[in-house]
Amino acid sequence: MRLVTFKDGRGTRVGALDAAGQVLDITAVDAGLPTDMVGLIAAGAVAAAQAAAAKAPVVAGATLLAPIPRTPKNIFCVGKNYHEHAKEFAGSGFDGGAKDVVPPFPVVFSKPHTSIIANGEPILSAMDPTGGLDYEGELGVVIGTGGRGISKADALKHVFGYTIVNDVTARHLQRRHSQWILGKGLDTFAPMGPAILTADECPDPTKLVLTTWLNGDQRQHAPVSDLIFDIPTLVEAISAAITLEPGDVIATGTPAGVGIGFNPPRFMKAGDVVRIEVPGIGILENPVA
Template identity: 40%
Template sequence: MDLLTYKETDGLRLGVRTAAGVLDVGAAAEKLTASPHTAAPATLQQLFDGGDTALASLQSLVNEAEGDRSLFKEEAGLTLGPCVPNPGKIICIGLNYRRHAEETNMPIPAYPILFNKFANALAAHGEDVPLPRSSEKIDYEAELAIVIGKTAKYVGKDEALDYVFGYCTANDLSARDLQSRTSQWLAGKSCDKFAPLGPYLVTRDEVANPNDLAISCKVNGELRQNSNTSDMIFNCEEIVSYISQCMTLEPGDVILTGTPEGVVLGYPPEKQVYLQHGDVVTIEIQRLGALTNRMVTE
């Protein structure tokens, strides 16, 4: 199932992308009042909290709505929100692609490198991203994002993916000059709208193997990153398991799993041209869709 959020006058609404268009979940639940649908989640957080029962109810609602055109919207006419609009935590993994570590002359980490972003960093597909006045070196980073579906604490690698709700495309935008001022990367990673997510949150059952997905980044149509999640040093199972040893993961938490080679930071200094006003960045991951944002002067 491909889930998304979109903006209406009353706030963000939950939608399901289908061949017929985007199902307005709230409108469908109100109109289709048969008992299986009364518990259909109206928001993404309700879906996370309701677990498999809520997901099954939502699928039932989608099936029942087929044929009623009044319940579907044209995706092109929607203003999307972040596909996960209210994560409790945004946890990021640094230097998690072998060739990216090599291009930046950094040692291969023995353990996943954890840092974080906050809610101010969230942005949607199609949303402009402001280039902060405090930085002159804004970089793109194509990333696979894991979205947690069940509370996870001390889970083993063999069961870790059972705790995943789904996956989405992300851009871990980074202000390299702010990032490199200290040993802690936070300042360069948590600028406003530096974590675009979307356009879709794709449920786990639709992704056969998250550790074997094509991933790419284009800037103004020019291919900059072109890799596969199979190059990750720590795969999705290892990441979820490791973080759960450090802290409790809750439904709706987002994990950004690292970026492949091809970032501006990896170029020789004389060839480093960082993002500028008007640049359009598109991150695309196999099965998960393409996430596009335009950079604008703050």
């Protein structure tokens, strides 16, 4: 099942997508379902949502929001987590003098919830006055059952589902500040969506494949199986010190093919359109304004 957050004339609530991509109003069928995504995740209400979706009406004129418009904490993001991207980043001059091409441990930073936007909403290029705007298509892992000290063996039991995140980056700011949050956490720099594919529909996330296009030109294409640190490793590493909560999101890293990988770099500009697809989850597409 693909779950979404949407709004219409009656307000904002959770829904599901049918096979044609139409929004189904699951809370109209089951008034006991939470109307917000974090609440639904915390309640463990997948089965009830599935049952409601089978009878739910289509919502005319629904507008999709990010599936989790406000995450419980900052989005956890992982840098240099595909082998080929680690190499291209090390050779780009934007890596701040890091000694290891492939990091020995996960590189984790964060993006605040104020950076989250929905499918179709504009990425604001003016937020980056330095002209180094770049895209990073990534698989997002949505935490279901929270916890601290989660083991790799148990990690996937704590995953609610999967979404798409664009880790938009101001490359010159990323290099200037060394710590990446001021280059990556700007407003509108975390497009997310369009939906959450529930984990029961995806028992093996390594079979997912991510592709990114800029203005119709394919830039990234890689299976999730190419991750340096897989999803269980990331859940274990983060939860070793930070309690994960229902609705927390981990952006797992981006494959090779980002703008700084070209010589000279090919940065985004106003008028561009970036499109990221993971079959099963859907398409996250945002214009650059």
